[in-house]
Amino acid sequence: xxxxxxxxxxxxxxxxxxxxxxxxxxxxxxxxxxxxxxxxxxxxxxxxxxxxxxxxxxxxxxxxxxxxxxxxxxxxxxxxxxxxxxxxxxxxxxxxxxxxxxxxxxxxxxxxxxxxxxxxxxxxxxxxxxxxxxxxxxxxxxxxxxxxxxxxxxxxxxxxxxxxxxxxxxxxxxxxxxxxxxxxxxxxxxxxxxxxxxxxxxxxxxxxxxxxxxxxxxxxxxxxxxxxxxxxxxxxxxxxxx
Amino acid sequence: xxxxxxxxxxxxxxxxxxxxxxxxxxxxxxxxxxxxxxxxxxxxxxxxxxxxxxxxxxxxxxxxxxxxxxxxxxxxxxxxxxxxxxxxxxxxxxxxxxxxxxxxxxxxxxxxxxxxxxxxxxxxxxxxxxxxxxxxxxxxxxxxxxxxxxxxxxxxxxxxxxxxxxxxxxxxxxxxxxxxxxxxxxxxxxxxxxxxxxxxxxxxxxxxxxx
Numbered sequence: 001x002x003x004x005x006x007x008x009x010x011x012x013x014x015x016x017x018x019x020x021x022x023x024x025x026x027x028x029x030x031x032x033x034x035x036x037x038x039x040x041x042x043x044x045x046x047x048x049x050x051x052x053x054x055x056x057x058x059x060x061x062x063x064x065x066x067x068x069x070x071x072x073x074x075x076x077x078x079x080x081x082x083x084x085x086x087x088x089x090x091x092x093x094x095x096x097x098x099x100x101x102x103x104x105x106x107x108x109x110x111x112x113x114x115x116x117x118x119x120x121x122x123x124x125x126x127x128x129x130x131x132x133x134x135x136x137x138x139x140x141x142x143x144x145x146x147x148x149x150x151x152x153x154x155x156x157x158x159x160x161x162x163x164x165x166x167x168x169x170x171x172x173x174x175x176x177x178x179x180x181x182x183x184x185x186x187x188x189x190x191x192x193x194x195x196x197x198x199x200x201x202x203x204x205x206x207x208x209x210x211x212x213x214x215x216x217x218x219x220x221x222x223x224x225x226x227x228x229x230x231x232x233x234x235x236x237x238x239x240x241x242x
Numbered sequence: 243x244x245x246x247x248x249x250x251x252x253x254x255x256x257x258x259x260x261x262x263x264x265x266x267x268x269x270x271x272x273x274x275x276x277x278x279x280x281x282x283x284x285x286x287x288x289x290x291x292x293x294x295x296x297x298x299x300x301x302x303x304x305x306x307x308x309x310x311x312x313x314x315x316x317x318x319x320x321x322x323x324x325x326x327x328x329x330x331x332x333x334x335x336x337x338x339x340x341x342x343x344x345x346x347x348x349x350x351x352x353x354x355x356x357x358x359x360x361x362x363x364x365x366x367x368x369x370x371x372x373x374x375x376x377x378x379x380x381x382x383x384x385x386x387x388x389x390x391x392x393x394x395x396x397x398x399x400x401x402x403x404x405x406x407x408x409x410x411x412x413x414x415x416x417x418x419x420x421x422x423x424x425x426x427x428x429x430x431x432x433x434x435x436x437x438x439x440x441x442x443x444x445x446x447x448x449x450x451x452x453x
Binding site (some may be wrong): 059113125128131162163164165175194197198199201229231232233235236237238 | 282284285313363364365366367370372375376378398400401402403404425426427429430432
């Protein structure tokens with residue numbers, strides 16, 4: 001391999017270095033066990049927080065696999081492999097960006113975390129296990145803050161469309177990676193937290209998602225589902241059916 | 243010294259047995275399940291204790307031979323136990339953990355479950371592989387005394403995870419989590435709680451669930 005090629009690879013990679021860190025990965029399915037303070041939380045405020053990033057995640061094996069094949073025959077192959085990984089991630093990030101531009105739904109100024117927060121609040125209220133559930137777009141202040149036993153903070157770091165089945169055509173689903181953390185406002189102690197990768201049950205070709213209204217509907221349904229999923233795990237963590 | 247060749251032969255024999263057994267183990271399928279240790283006494287535990295029967299789980303999957311295909315070579319991925327048995331045991335674990343007796347006779351309620359989907363998709367990526375596991379079941383609750391069907395519900399759980407090609411447990415963990423999410427949705431379903439509460443534990447069900 002010529003020095004020129006290495007320099008070219010570096011030139012391609014370095015501007016995308018920051019992009020590589022945004023390579024999506026499903027949120028780990030973490031759900032911490034309930035702690036003693038948790039069952040007594042009867043009045044809960046749920047707050048939507050954080051930024052949400054829309055993405056079309058293909059998880060493609062190419063061009064990385066081809067890089068590996070090429071590097072296998074090169075004496076500097078093992079040394080260059082990390083570079084190949086970055087180039088692969090950079091190229092796929094650009095492809096994903098292009099696809100995201102073609103599929104981003106028209107959901108206006110709606111915040112994914114707010115939709116999940118509202119769905120979570122409705123599900124918890126319907127469970128009949130709480131005295132009061134309040135969904136908020138900002139942190140509660142003053143008397144409002146003192147009036148709750150716990151504050152649940154909901155974030156949706158990433159949402160969009162992900163390839164879930166390889167084939168011809170590939171099949172994709174709406175997805176959202178969501179996190180929730182329940183804290184006691186007086187002490188700031190975290191009594192429960194979870195990260196959930198939520199995926200829509202429908203699997204469709206990419207062409208179906210070119211219809212932005214349809215995509216918008218799929219994503220809104222998925223965010224509702226994400227709120228119900230969080231509620232399910234939160235209720236499950238409350239031991240003894242309280 | 244004269245015994246050394248014999249010992250070597252025995253050692254070789256042991257190695258051969260181990261290798262053969264290892265080969266068998268690798269093709270015996272995924273040991274998917276819902277361990278009792280991970281189950282909670284949750285909303286179903288708010289219903290006064292019942293005697294609950296679980297009918298043999300019906301397998302409605304389109305492809306009941308396997309639960310997926312390997313990314314390389316397309317070999318069938320199978321489970322070490324029949325899928326209906328896995329789902330039956332998961333239901334029994336959850337019911338038992340919530341203070342109800344799982345019985346075969348004199349039941350108050352019968353749970354009739356069908357497996358609609360139990361599938362693992364492996365999407366080859368670089369350098370990691372994406373695993374997507376999905377479990378979908380249909381559940382009916384029947385009053386064992388009258389035969390009346392009280393409730394029919396569908397539950398599903400999906401787990402999506404990226405893992406390196408050398409992560410041997412990724413496929414099993416993904417399916418374990420998909421199954422656990424399905425059971426957690428079931429265990430926190432207020433309509434299911436209300437249906438069971440109506441069989442004797444009605445007072446303990448939340449008011450909103452009974453409306």
